Amino acid sequence: MGSTFNYGVEDTIVDVTKNYNNQDLDNIKTATFNAEYDNGTQTTAFTIDLNNGQKQKVVLNGAALAITLTEPPGPGNFLLKLIQDDTTGGRTVTWPGTVKWPASTAPTLTTAVDSEDLIALYYDGTNYYGVATLEFG
Numbered sequence: 001m002g003s004t005f006n007y008g009v010e011d012t013i014v015d016v017t018k019n020y021n022n023q024d025l026d027n028i029k030t031a032t033f034n035a036e037y038d039n040g041t042q043t044t045a046f047t048i049d050l051n052n053g054q055k056q057k058v059v060l061n062g063a064a065l066a067i068t069l070t071e072p073p074g075p076g077n078f079l080l081k082l083i084q085d086d087t088t089g090g091r092t093v094t095w096p097g098t099v100k101w102p103a104s105t106a107p108t109l110t111t112a113v114d115s116e117d118l119i120a121l122y123y124d125g126t127n128y129y130g131v132a133t134l135e136f137g
Helices: none
Strands: 003-010 012-017 038-042 046-051 055-060 064-070 076-084 092-094 116-123 128-136
Touching: 038 046, 046 055
Parallel strands: 038 055, 046 064, 055 076, 064 092
Antiparallel strands: 003 012, 076 116, 116 128
């Protein structure tokens, strides 16, 4: 039997146990996850494990990086921050075939040194649906 944690949500107490099978949080209007998982600096093909969190970042420091996504346990929304390195920039990525983009076209990342792009992914249990917001930094 797992541990039980009680979290206050306004006037409601929510029980969360370590046995997450079939455990739902009902009637929640907003949930905020404050952690951003840092995948470090990547110079070759790499994997983003979506089980590490809904918000993740990675610094791109290789010529053409192939990204693999580790499936989460079920549908969800994920946000990836892709950062160009601080000396060269011009880094590109290749996405897995399970990522679908508007008009079937993956975004062209911003290539300036230190620039940041945000990639929002919705996972439906089979495919990821991606939308890019580009040119931060």
